[in-house]
Amino acid sequence: MLKLRINPLVAADLKEIRDYIAEDNEEYAVKTIDEIYSKFENIQMFPGIGSDLSKRVSFRMDYKYAVWKDYVIIYKVGKEYVEIYRVVNRYQDITRIFT
Numbered sequence: 001m002l003k004l005r006i007n008p009l010v011a012a013d014l015k016e017i018r019d020y021i022a023e024d025n026e027e028y029a030v031k032t033i034d035e036i037y038s039k040f041e042n043i044q045m046f047p048g049i050g051s052d053l054s055k056r057v058s059f060r061m062d063y064k065y066a067v068w069k070d071y072v073i074i075y076k077v078g079k080e081y082v083e084i085y086r087v088v089n090r091y092q093d094i095t096r097i098f099t
Contacts, residue, residue, distance in 0.1 A: 001044065001045060002044060002047060002077070002078075002080060002081050002082045003044075003080055003081040003082070004040060004041070004044040004081065004082055004084070005081050005082070005083040005084070006040070006083070006084045007083060007084060007085050007086065009085070009086055010084050010085070010086060010087055013086055013087040013088065014033055014036065014087060017029075017032065017033065017036070017071070017087065017089075018030070018032070018033050032069075035068070036068065036071065036073070036087060039066065039068045039073055040073070040084050042066075043066060043073065043075055043082055043084070044082050047064070047075075047077045047082045048077075049066060050064035050065050050066040050073075050075065051064060051065060051066075052064055053065045053074060053094070056094065057094060057095050057098070059095075059098075061098070062076055063075065063076050063085060064076070064077065065094075067090055070089055070090050070091070071087055071088065071089060071090060072087070072088050072089075072090045072092075072094060073086075073087050074086045074087070074088070074094070074097075
């Protein structure tokens, strides 16, 4: 199995997601973050489940993405690892995180 790396930017992404949800429901916020971490483990075990991000943006890149509920998990598969690069709202302009 490939090793799992999590980019430090993901911590800020998850905090933002948790804080936003917690404004209405603290318990659901915690559950959502737990489920997102579970998706990281799924990606680690099955890195091919995502789609090429190049198909969603207008420039070539080596990242893949997987959608879960309202979130897009952007990741990259290396020879020895899967790196979770960002977690963003699926309604957000994904290209802005690469500029």
